Structures are given as C-alpha cells and as structure tokens.
Amino acid sequence: MAKLALIVTSEKLDKLFPAVTLATTAAISGWEADMFFTFWGLLALKKGYEPSSVSEDYQEYQDMLAGAIDSGTMPGWREVLEQGRETGKIKIYACSTTLGLFGMKEDDLETFVDGVAGAATYLGMARDSDVSLFIS
Amino acid sequence: MAKLALIVTSEKLDKLFPAVTLATTAAISGWEADMFFTFWGLLALKKGYEPSSVSEDYQEYQDMLAGAIDSGTMPGWREVLEQGRETGKIKIYACSTTLGLFGMKEDDLETFVDGVAGAATYLGMARDSDVSLFIS
Amino acid sequence: MAKLALIVTSEKLDKLFPAVTLATTAAISGWEADMFFTFWGLLALKKGYEPSSVSEDYQEYQDMLAGAIDSGTMPGWREVLEQGRETGKIKIYACSTTLGLFGMKEDDLETFVDGVAGAATYLGMARDSDVSLFIS
Numbered sequence: 001m002a003k004l005a006l007i008v009t010s011e012k013l014d015k016l017f018p019a020v021t022l023a024t025t026a027a028i029s030g031w032e033a034d035m036f037f038t039f040w041g042l043l044a045l046k047k048g049y050e051p052s053s054v055s056e057d058y059q060e061y062q063d064m065l066a067g068a069i070d071s072g073t074m075p076g077w078r079e080v081l082e083q084g085r086e087t088g089k090i091k092i093y094a095c096s097t098t099l100g101l102f103g104m105k106e107d108d109l110e111t112f113v114d115g116v117a118g119a120a121t122y123l124g125m126a127r128d129s130d131v132s133l134f135i136s
Numbered sequence: 137m138a139k140l141a142l143i144v145t146s147e148k149l150d151k152l153f154p155a156v157t158l159a160t161t162a163a164i165s166g167w168e169a170d171m172f173f174t175f176w177g178l179l180a181l182k183k184g185y186e187p188s189s190v191s192e193d194y195q196e197y198q199d200m201l202a203g204a205i206d207s208g209t210m211p212g213w214r215e216v217l218e219q220g221r222e223t224g225k226i227k228i229y230a231c232s233t234t235l236g237l238f239g240m241k242e243d244d245l246e247t248f249v250d251g252v253a254g255a256a257t258y259l260g261m262a263r264d265s266d267v268s269l270f271i272s
Numbered sequence: 273m274a275k276l277a278l279i280v281t282s283e284k285l286d287k288l289f290p291a292v293t294l295a296t297t298a299a300i301s302g303w304e305a306d307m308f309f310t311f312w313g314l315l316a317l318k319k320g321y322e323p324s325s326v327s328e329d330y331q332e333y334q335d336m337l338a339g340a341i342d343s344g345t346m347p348g349w350r351e352v353l354e355q356g357r358e359t360g361k362i363k364i365y366a367c368s369t370t371l372g373l374f375g376m377k378e379d380d381l382e383t384f385v386d387g388v389a390g391a392a393t394y395l396g397m398a399r400d401s402d403v404s405l406f407i408s
Contacts, residue, residue, distance in 0.1 A: 002259075002263055004259070007290075007405070009286070009290055010329070012329060014145070014175055014176065015272065017175065018143075018145055018174060018175055018270075018272075021233075021255055022255055022258075022259065025254075025255040025256050025259060026259055028256075029256050029259065031259070038290060039286055039289065039290055040286065040329075040330050040333070055329055056192045056328045056329050057146070057148060057176075057191055057192050058176050061176070064237075065237075068237060073237075074237060097293075100345075101336075101337075101340060101345075101346060118297075119293055119294055119297040120297050120300075120301050122294075123274075123276070123294065123297060123298055123301065123303070123403065126402075126403040126405075127274055127402045127403055130262075130263045131259065131262040131263055131268050132268075132403050132404075132405065133143070133262075133268065133269070133270035133405070134270055134290075134405035134406055134407055135270055135272065136272060136287065136290075136407065136408060138395075138399055140395070150281070150311055150312065151408065153311065154279075154281055154310060154311055154406075154408075157369075157391055158391060158394075158395065161390075161391040161392050161395060162395055164392075165392050165395065167395070192328045193282070193284060193312075193327055193328050194312050197312070200373075201373075204373060209372075209373075210373060266398075266399045267395065267398040267399055267404050268404075269279070269398075269404065269405070269406035270406055271406055271408065272408060
C-alpha cells in the first residue's frame with residue numbers, strides 16, 4: 001500500500017488546505033497518510049482554536065477564499081480532513097516538543113488527534129513512506 | 137531514469153526560482169521533472185500575469201534580486217524554465233481544483249502548460265519519483 | 273544506513289529550528305543528514321550573521337520563542353546543530369549560485385560548512401536519501 005507522510009509547520013489556511021487535500025486525496029485513493037503537526041502547525045490541533053487567515057504574502061486573496069468557503073463553493077479544511085479520516089487511513093500526530101513550547105497538554109488537543117510523537121517517530125514515518133513533504 | 141516531482145504553491149520570485157532551477161538542473165542532468173502548480177502557485181501559469189515580488193519576509197532583498205535579473209547577472213525564472221523545457225523532460229501541470237477557485241479556464245493558462253490535473257494525479261507522479269518536494 | 277536530505281531556503285528561526293531539529297534527530301538516530309542551504313537560507317551560514325526573527329506570519333510569537341531560548345527552556349538553533357554535528361553524520365553545504373548572488377566568498381562562510389555545491393550535487397544527495405524535504 002502506498003504511503004504519504006506530511007510534516008505541517010503552519011496553521012495558515014493556505015497551508016492547511018494543501019495539506020489536508022493531499023492527505024484526504026491519498027486516503028481516498030487507498031494510501032495511508034500520516035500527518036505530523038509541529039511548530040506553528042500544532043496550533044491547528046488546539047481545541048477551540050480556529051485558523052482563520054492566509055499567509056501575509058497572500059492577504060489580498062483572503063476574502064476570496066473565505067467567500068468560497070462561506071458560500072459552500074469550497075469545503076472548509078476540517079471538512080476535507082474529516083472526509084479523509086472516515087477512510088480510517090489518516091493518522092494525525094502532534095509534536096511533543098512543540099506541546100511543551102506552547103505549554104499545552106494532550107488534553108488541549110482536538111479529539112481527532114491520534115497521538116503525540118517526537119521528531120524521531122516522524123522520521124520513521126517519513127522513511128517508510130513513498131512520498132514525504134514538508135508543508136510550511 | 138531519475139525523476140523529480142515538485143508541487144509549487146507560491147508565485148513569489150524567491151519560491152519560483154528554486155523551483156525552476158531544480159527542475160531545469162534535473163532535466164539537464166537527464167532526469168524527468170514534473171511540476172504541479174496549485175493554490176497561489178497557479179497564478180504563475182496565468183497568461184499575462186507577471187510574478188514580480190519576493191516574500192514579505194525578504195522584501196529587503198527585492199531590489200537586489202531585481203537588479204541582478206535586470207543586469208543579466210541572473211536569468212529570469214521563465215528563461216531558466218525555458219532552458220529546461222528545451223530538453224523535453226519537464227512537464228508542467230495546473231491544478232484543476234485551483235483553476236475553479238480562481239474562476240480560470242484552460243485557455244487562461246500559458247501555452248507552455250502541458251496539462252490540467254488533480255491532486256490524485258500529482259500523488260501518482262510523486263510516488264513514481266525519486267525526489268519529491270513541496271515548494272511553498 | 274538511512275539518509276535525510278534537506279534543502280533550506282530560509283533563515284527565519286521558525287524554519288531553521290525544524291531543519292536542525294530534524295537533521296540532529298536523524299544523526300542521533302544513526303542516519304546521515306545532508307543539509308543544502310540556498311537562497312535566503314544561505315544567510316544562516318554567513319560568519320557573524322545572527323538569524324534573529326521568525327516569519328512575518330508568526331511575529332506574535334517572536335517574544336515567546338526568544339524567551340524560551342533565553343531562559344534555556346529551549347536550546348538555540350546552533351546548539352541543536354552542534355549537538356548533531358558531534359555525531360559526524362551531518363554535512364552542511366552552501367549553494368554556489370547563491371554565494372555569487374550575494375557577492376559572498378567561501379571565506380565568508382562559517383567554519384562548520386563542509387563544502388560549496390550546486391543544484392546538481394544537491395539533487396544527487398536527495399536521490400540517494402530516504403527522506404528529502406524542502407524547508408522554506
């Protein structure tokens with residue numbers, strides 16, 4: 001079975017969308033997909049936190065993107081992720097070191113997080129994958 | 137034959153340059169190189185659109201880079217890409233979903249675009265490659 | 273032996289940290305790790321240059337990160353890199369083309385740089401690796 005490993009270090013919408021789209025597309029195509037959220041990316045996994053903006057570089061398109069989501073033309077990033085997770089093939093990991101940096105605990109994470117792991121664990125996932133990408 | 141697969145999500149000059157330099161270097165070295173432009177990266181493929189700035193993070197070097205290109209010290213990103221494409225080994229794909237997001241049609245794309253494809257097609261290219269990179 | 277190849281195009285702290293953490297974790301786990309610094313990433317290898325800020329997108333966390341490093345809660349990026357380099361398994365390369373762009377010479381580089389190389393050399397390293405990532 002093919003496998004995708006993503007390391008995600010940003011919670012900007014224009015980074016989360018490609019990340020979850022690739023993971024969900026992979027899962028629907030029969031791949032396994034591991035997503036490792038670290039650094040600023042970890043914020044996307046915090047309960048009650050709502051990533052809401054695109055990168056500074058593309059602020060001019062913020063309204064266009066928000067409009068596409070609000071109008072239903074484009075699904076939200078959580079919907080895309082949820083669709084992929086229904087296949088049972090996507091696993092989501094939170095970086096243990098970053099948890100400490102933000103003073104967060106496992107209980108602060110969304111319930112869809114499958115586990116907390118370190119960089120060594122991520123590297124093992126990446127080595128075992130067919131495609132590994134760094135999304136920042 | 138070795139193969140490179142790049143997914144490009146930005147049209148800032150400091151992202152396009154590494155992308156086309158890697159693809160062209162690969163092609164000249166006898167590799168095949170697939171480039172999949174998605175999200176903001178798609179803008180670089182729009183007819184008549186001229187990517188002109190570097191990332192917010194490196195605005196201070198904008199003039200230095202523009203000067204190097206204007207004086208001919210450094211080739212423009214299209215020239216680098218054209219050099220690589222002359223080998224016949226670089227293929228350029230535009231993301232179908234992003235076309236819809238921007239309300240663009242195939243006719244709006246530069247003639248050097250080889251095709252329109254979705255994320256599943258990109259994943260297949262990446263799986264078949266020796267090196268796959270996410271350039272954002 | 274497993275191998276990691278990183279191409280690093282930014283010298284922002286929130287990009288350098290993941291880069292050196294992955295390389296050092298890999299090296300400590302017995303992997304070889306090649307790091308190729310190009311474009312803005314090359315600045316991190318310049319003698320006397322001190323990368324000091326995070327990306328524009330995450331300025332709000334700048335003080336938190338600086339505080340964690342100053343208080344010793346978190347090691348500096350050079351310390352992390354040094355720890356990895358003590359294993360003898362990390363090699364650091366500066367991009368030859370970017371040296372020219374910045375008007376720099378090999379003598380301007382930190383003594384821990386192992387060599388100057390071009391994109392073709394980087395591609396060979398990436399092809400020979402188990403995991404290759406683009407950190408920008």
